[in-house]
Structures are given as structure tokens and as C-alpha cells.
Amino acid sequence: MKVINEIKFIMPSLSVNESAARAVVSSFLIQADLTVEELSDIRTAVSEAVTNAVVHGYRGSSGKIELTVKLLEGREIYIRVKDSGCGITDIKQAMEPLFTTAPEEERSGLGFSVMESFTDKLAVRSKPGKGTVVTMRKRLRVHGS
Amino acid sequence: MDLTINNENGAAVARLRGEIDHHTAKKLRTELDKYIINFRPPALAMDMSGITFMDSSGIGLILGRSKLLKECGGSLEIRGAQPYIRRVLKLSGIGRIVRIS
Numbered sequence: 001m002k003v004i005n006e007i008k009f010i011m012p013s014l015s016v017n018e019s020a021a022r023a024v025v026s027s028f029l030i031q032a033d034l035t036v037e038e039l040s041d042i043r044t045a046v047s048e049a050v051t052n053a054v055v056h057g058y059r060g061s062s063g064k065i066e067l068t069v070k071l072l073e074g075r076e077i078y079i080r081v082k083d084s085g086c087g088i089t090d091i092k093q094a095m096e097p098l099f100t101t102a103p104e105e106e107r108s109g110l111g112f113s114v115m116e117s118f119t120d121k122l123a124v125r126s127k128p129g130k131g132t133v134v135t136m137r138k139r140l141r142v143h144g145s
Numbered sequence: 146m147d148l149t150i151n152n153e154n155g156a157a158v159a160r161l162r163g164e165i166d167h168h169t170a171k172k173l174r175t176e177l178d179k180y181i182i183n184f185r186p187p188a189l190a191m192d193m194s195g196i197t198f199m200d201s202s203g204i205g206l207i208l209g210r211s212k213l214l215k216e217c218g219g220s221l222e223i224r225g226a227q228p229y230i231r232r233v234l235k236l237s238g239i240g241r242i243v244r245i246s
């Protein structure tokens with residue numbers, strides 16, 4: 001993957017940074033001339049991943065969240081959200097629609113489903129006690145098509 | 146995030162403006178629940194036309210209010226959602242539980 005441009009944004013796990021992360025992504029992607037729908041999809045997917053780091057990764061604790069956004073050759077966007085929180089023991093179960101470990105907080109268990117359907121590729125790597133890395137890829141519409 | 150709740154000809158309408166995420170949902174939840182418990186409206190409409198962003202935290206918010214309203218003898222309706230918010234609503238299948246217009 002040839003990288004045309006990239007940014008890295010590191011933030012503490014404060015819930016107010018969920019919107020900060022979306023704003024950073026939106027600003028960075030101005031250069032890629034996205035459709036309203038493409039931008040909205042990416043903002044939503046990023047919001048889900050960052051929220052998971054805040055809510056689940058650093059549950060009862062706090063730490064850093066690292067957001068990386070890359071603009072790749074061939075009009076593709078790469079997104080990576082990394083936390084050094086509690087990690088996920090069963091990734092397959094965690095990714096099942098409606099599965100949540102925090103129903104009392106009104107989590108809907110749909111975060112991974114949203115990430116999956118609003119991007120083209122979703123990968124989750126996690127180690128209990130070490131943290132979680134979520135990567136997503138989305139191909140953008142080619143100009144004039 | 147901004148919320149105003151009015152009683153319009155006997156029907157309660159909650160107008161939401163801004164972005165719904167995990168951070169803003171907390172305050173919305175508290176304010177909406179206060180209204181539902183105090184006034185027990187037979188019908189409450191959440192007007193989403195002023196919402197510019199919503200992720201799955203919004204689904205949890207809607208489901209929670211729908212449940213509380215039901216317990217108080219009322220029902221919830223979602224109206225005016227923009228197309229990109231409708232996509233999240235559709236994905237969640239929430240339309241089977243709450244009326245979306």
C-alpha cells in the first residue's frame with residue numbers, strides 16, 4: 001500500500017475526544033474530496049472504534065488512544081484505532097451483532113456491526129491485558145464515476 | 146448538543162440538535178428520563194431533524210427511552226432523521242420496536 005498522506009492523533013481516553021477524533025478525520029480527509037455519504041460512513045466507524053476504547057478498553061481506568069488515518073494510492077482510506085487497555089478475550093463473540101458486555105450502560109452491541117458495514121474491511125487484533133487494535137479500510141468512489 | 150421538549154396539542158415532542166455519541170447520550174438520557182417520569186406522556190416523538198451525527202450510542206439511547214416509556218404506559222416515535230442517520234437506524238433493526246416516520 002502506497003501512502004500518499006497520513007496523520008497520527010494521540011488522545012487521552014476521555015469521552016469528549018470521541019467528537020474530537022471525528023473532527024480530526026473530517027479535516028484530514030478534505031483533500032480526498034469524499035462524498036457526503038463516504039465521509040459520514042468513515043466518521044461513524046471511527047466514532048465506534050474510539051468509543052469502544054474509551055468505554056471498554058479503559059473501563060475503570062484511563063490511558064492513551066492512538067488514531068492513525070492514511071490516504072492510500074488508488075483512493076483508499078486506512079484507519080487504525082489502538083488502545084492499551086484491557087483487551088478482548090473472545091474477539092469472534094465480541095464482533096457478533098448485539099453482543100455487549102455493558103448492557104446496563106445502554107450499549108447496543110452494534111459498534112462492530114456498524115464498522116463492518118460502513119467500511120470495506122475490518123480487522124480486530126487484541127490481547128487480554130495488552131490492548132486492542134482495530135483497522136479498517138474503505139475504497140472511495142473514483143471521480144467521475 | 147441541545148434538547149427542548151414541548152407539549153404540542155397534547156403530544157410531547159423532543160427536539161434534538163447536534164451530535165449523538167456516547168459522550169452526549171448521557172446527558173440526553175438524564176433529561177429525557179426526567180421528562181418521561183415526571184409527565185408520563187402517552188406519546189413522545191423524538192424529532193431528529195437537527196441531528197448531524199449519530200452512531201450506535203444513539204440506538205442504545207432510543208431503545209432505553211422506548212423501554213422506559215412503555216413502562217410508563219406510553220410509546221415512542223422517531224421522526225425527521227437525515228439519510229445518514231436512517232442508515233444506522235436501519236442497520237439496527239430498531240424499526241421493529243419503535244415507529245420511524
Ligand SMILES: Nc1ncnc2c1ncn2[C@@H]1O[C@H](COP(=O)(O)OP(=O)(O)O)[C@@H](O)[C@H]1O
Binds near residue numbers: 053083101
Ligand atoms: N477496545 C476494546 N477493548 C476491550 N473490549 C472491547 C473493545 N472494543 C469492543 N470490546 C468488546 O466488544 C463488545 C462489542 O463491542 P461493540 O460491537 O462496539 O458493542 P458495544 O460497544 O455496544 O458493547 C463490547 O461490549 C466489549 O466487550
Ligand SMILES: [Mg+2]
Binds near residue numbers: 048051
Ligand atoms: Mg461499541
